[in-house]
Every structure is written in C-alpha cells, then in structure tokens.
Amino acid sequence: MGKKHSLVLDKDFEEIIPEFLIKRKSDIVMIRKALEDGDFSLIESLGHKLKGTCGSYGFMELSELGKKIEESAKIKKEANILKSIEKIENYIANVEIKFE
Template identity: 30%
Template sequence: MPDRVIVEVDEDLSDLIPGFMAHKRADINTIFDAVTRRDYAEVGRIAHRVKGEGGSYGFDTMTEIGRSLEHAAATRDGGAVTTLARQLLSYLDRVEVVFQPAKD
C-alpha cells in the first residue's frame, strides 16, 4: 500500500494495539453518525479521547488529528469534522505498527 506510515510502539503494548485500532475505527463511524445528527458534543468527546489515547500509544498523528477534530467540534464545523474523520481513517488504513523492545 502506498504511503505507509511506520509507527514504533513498545512491545509491551502488542496485545492492546489490535483492539485499540479497532476501537478507533468504531470511533470514526460514530463521528460520521454524530456529525450527521449535528451532535458536536459527541464528536468533541470522541475527539478528546482520540487526542489523548493517540499520544499514549505513540500515534502522534492521531493526537494531532484528534486535536483538530476537537476544535472543529467546538466550532460546530461539520465540513471540517467530516474531512478530519476521513483523514483519521486514511491514517489508520496506512499505519504499520512496528513493535520495539521496551526501553529501560
């Protein structure tokens, strides 16, 4: 797949990453549904979670997109929310996780 994004993650998280990625995909679907309903509070809650969790797991781009999504939700910008949700989905489609030994 073109434009792969390599993310190095601590091997101690290897059991958690598949579920985490599946949950982020579910979050994107919820964002699309919420923006259709103009439920920007729901988008904001999910965006805040994406922002925090991305950095916790080492997905800095996810954190950046989450931050932008949070702002778009706060300003009730449905077009930006949709665009950013698509960017997050594209990112998830392109990311390749490489597990690294834990650093002492």
C-alpha cells in the same frame, strides 16, 4: 491507496494494538453518526478522547487529528471534521507498526 505510515512502538503494546485500532474505527463510526445528528458536543468529546488515548499509545498523528476534531466541533465546522476523520481512516488503513 493512501500514504504508508511507519510507527515504532514499545513491544509491551503489541498484543493490545489490534483492538486499539478497532476501537478507533468505532470512534469514527460514532463521529459520523453524531455529524448526521448534528451533535457537535458528542463530536467534541470524542475528539478529546481520541487526542488523549492516541497520544497515550504513541499515535501522535492520530492524537493531533483528534485535537482538530475537538476544535472543529467547538465551532461546528463539519467539513473540517470530515477531513480529519478521512485522514484517520487513511492512517489506520496504511500504518505499518514495528514493535521494539
């Protein structure tokens, strides 16, 4: 069991957040596959997408992890990428979202 994360988001996001989180899980699957294939260019692109998308929805911690993935892919640091995606998986599994 990971650390609980609390987040307050605008109530306008309430209906779209479940799908948003499902898509982030899909991003992790794609990053893991790209790691298997040694496709750091794709990982860099996916990290960049995570950074922007997560930030736009108010998930600043996930946005920062996306940035770390992007930067790690540029220098082909597989261990750092794996650490970041594990943190994302933990965050998604333990986030408690309140809508106001």
